Amino acid sequence: MYGQVEFDLFDAIYTTRSMRRLKPDPVAPELIVKVIEAATMGPSGSNRQPWIFVVVREASTKAFVAERYRKAWEVYFTPRARELVANASDSPQGRILRSARYLAEHISDVPVMIFCCVKKYKDPARRGQPMQNAMFPAIQNLCLAARAYGLGTSITGLHQAYAKEIDELLGVPAEYANLALIPLGYPKGRWARPERKPALQVTCWEKWGNRASAIPES
């Protein structure tokens, strides 16, 4: 039923940005599983697949997380950031902050929270560090697959300030890190191309610093 989505890959890539304003409408469990399945298609070192996705729809759990997310936001939203929103809210930075503030204020109302948990290393050199490089390809796949179903996502990390309490409530064991919280739902806003630097500006040819003002002939 939900398997057949015709969606151009580049359309998905070029219109997947943080969608922080979400409708409270529920998301079908089939779709939640589909986007998680797409996430699991992502690569990981030695194909360890060191991930577990915790899906939360319960209002009381969302409220618990929201309270902590908001507290972490209050710390992140420094006086300087507040000034920026007040005086230049239409600048790129101001837009991000306004949108992030909206999410912080409304995160309890999102229909689904997906907590992306990743195993921690066990070897002596890296013991206890999360295998986060192993999970971000999966997380981006999740966001792209959600886009194909018309579902908005944003990758967030502010909950980590209260990871201990949140993990205790969710039952996340100590050998996993709660890497990202992805609010998932139908967006209120419109899809648009993310604001990014031009590719040529961030590309060096053969050596660091060798930028081209146009695509080289060959």
Ligand SMILES: Cc1cc2nc3c(=O)[nH]c(=O)nc-3n(C[C@H](O)[C@H](O)[C@H](O)COP(=O)(O)O)c2cc1C
């Ligand atoms: C690792 C990571 C952590 C992030 N944490 C947060 C967060 O806690 N709250 C939030 O609102 N956005 C968060 N973001 C979203 C970024 O702010 C956003 O992707 C960036 O501003 C670019 O905007 P765009 O996704 O709309 O293109 C995070 C993104 C990444 C990749």
